[in-house]
Amino acid sequence: MKSLSYKEGFLHRFVGFSESFPEQVAIRHLDADDDTLTYRELRIKAEASNGALTALGVLPGDKVALVLPNGVAFIAYYLAIIGRGAIPVILNCKLTPFEMNSVVSLARPALVVTTQALWVQHSEVFQPDNGVRHALVLDGGSEPSSPLPANATATSQLPRQLEPLLLPEGNPIVSVQFTYRGIGRPLAVSHRYLDLTQSSDGLHEHFHLQGVGSVHLVTLPLYAIFGLSVMMVFPLSVGATLLMTNTLLNRDLAEVLSEHQVTFACLVPDVIRYFNTRLAKRKGARLPLHPQLMIYSGGSHLPADEAEKLGTLLGCNPVLQGYGLTESMPVLVQSSIGPVHRGAMGQPINGVELRVVDAQGQDVAPGRIGELLIRGSMVIDGYNDAEDTNARFFRDGWFHSGDLVWRDDDGHVFFFCQRLRISKIKAQMVDLVEIESIALKHPDVVRARAYIVPDHKEVNVLHLCVEGTGELTQNALSTLLARDLSGFKLPKTIEIIPLKEEAHAR
Template structure:
């Protein structure tokens, strides 16, 4: 893995801001009666969390799983794990026990940091028999008290003292996350300290100047690399304020942006469509926004008309596209300073090279469609313990994304479609092979085919066709799928028919 020439990454910068701007607000949490946390307080909280980790015998190099919703506690423990020299394994807290067992088995954490409800839900997995020495239970939000499993420990029961954060040296792993590539199984991705910092720096080159006093709206899940890097690492490394909420859909977006003078916000396409519908019904004059408010879209492709519509309804510039992968962190973004190209995802940030190639690996001419290949210091060298996948997707130093795109004469990249058997539903990765493999667990199913069809609003909709015995029912298949898979992976329609070999868009 290539590294930066500078040895000071985002934790160095965060600690620096906690000393030079100690009273600057680091986090404003709207869901807890507008709880505010200064940079000094956040550093003190992280040092307290580090003391807890020390008391539980966490040592440098240990894998520590974070299974938490977006919260102040998530951020404090993430900083503490890095400041302990351990490795954060960041997991989607909404996974089913089946899905969780797959990623826990790959990650091999010695400690899990989670909530009481999740400790109970996954009690058979978060257990010493799985190699997990401790399950640390935090008080997060308004979660009701629950009887903890015998092997779980409430944080209040751990005697500890605050422990200073150890600043990373060189370029250690500071995040392990998971993705899918159409192989029917999760793949582990490790991100490194200076590379994650460089990715954030490259993004900043495309933005209006952000820093102390700027306010960033945080709504994307921090367990995903896009949320982690753009919504947490980036603002904390420049002294900005994170305006956090998990209840944005219950709020008036215009009021939130105006009241708190948000300067940067990133939303997923489905949320943008939702607020376009709501804001179109809003009465009265436009509310005053930050004069340089930038709204970005990430997670999946956003049609240009939806991007322009939100800008008009808010009284700001059109929403700008961004593009990234778990394997690469945000890679290309639409410049907010230069000329805007309608519908473009953007150009490569500093430190990233890209190519658009045909099926034989030859570069195509501008305006022609081909597969996007990328390389750079923030692009990982390969998946952990997955030689077959690495041989398939990394060749001659280039990562093959599976995305078909085209470039205009100015080098701006436009999305065409996804070539692999993966897609995004509600900005969450869906592996079609995984869904089919679960359907085939039913004894009456002999074949299964999952596919994506965009609806009339260009929103991806998941469908499943199965072939099986005469007594097979849609309810039986739906019940089976819901037992194993998260809600966003469940198909909208299930057809029980004799399958034909028909190519479907995915």
């Protein structure tokens, strides 16, 4: 059992802020008409969501899947599920039905909370065969456009009642999410209440002090651990305001940061490159930003020149980096209150130990490249129901990340490359084996190999090479891949190599 130094977690703190600072703005949603929600109002929303769960018979220990976009509903239901003693299963709402089936069949949630559009898209997946007894369909207070089947209920059909949030005792599971490790299938990861709180607190030790009055720009998807911990758990733990938008790319970043005096923002590298291009064409004087604005990059590696460019264009400090995995939560971060180490991912937060080892498992000297090993209370003990995979990645108390890194003399960690057959495309995890397995479904494909080649801007580009027989075409392969896989997993180029002899296919 891991030793824990915390007795109260983030839900305790959120409830405390709702009582001591009830009128403090918790959420300001730039895309919604009713654009603000105070801490008191957010707690009421969570209690109303808990009332809906009560009406549907959700019990402590039940798994409840959240299949929702970023927004108030996601946050309210997440808090409600924890405040009920149930277990949130957090799923990417942008998955295809094929991908959704692969994770739901593993998680087997008793209830799914989703929107009407997503229910229609995935209704065949959200069924008893996958353990789903019922679906709660959020309808915004209006009647569904078509009648729902017996195993689905619209929120408008439920009695409106508030159910108080019960504060967790001990260190229960408060998140089940999925990741990939280059074995062609998703792996379930469970995070616990106090560990998630400790991870966000560890980050804060490296940041300018945040609290009531701070404004955090929420741009990362909350279904990912980086978004969940840094963009939701952290600000709600300190009484900050979540400034939410799903349309940032259609907005002027400088205006958003200036108008709302944002103190903390986290962007993925592709978004930083996008705004570097737009801001370079922006005319007029620089807008006044918060003097302690911190901008961080997460999701994948950001080249140092891109980090410095955004700071120069905005007139603020360079973008700093952090590092984490679904298995570990954020564990490395550059300090905003100390000297910047150009290009570094940072140093370990409080409670994290790391090693950099060679192929024989021996620690390497500073400046030498090796695999990053991590341990700490926020690192999981293993994947759910995956003994063979656990034996590969969890050894002697250390998690083997698969990332090759090096450290400088001050202990800052720098990314070199990923040695597993996984990569990030648009900050989303891509398992190359999964892509190959889909291509091999085509009857004329004999062998398939997916690979990554960075372009001239160090952006990862996915390519696929297949050997095939008969009249195999790129169009046929593209159609097959697009049917099952999300857009970011589709290769930019497909190369087909015809087999010269049918004997090769045997």
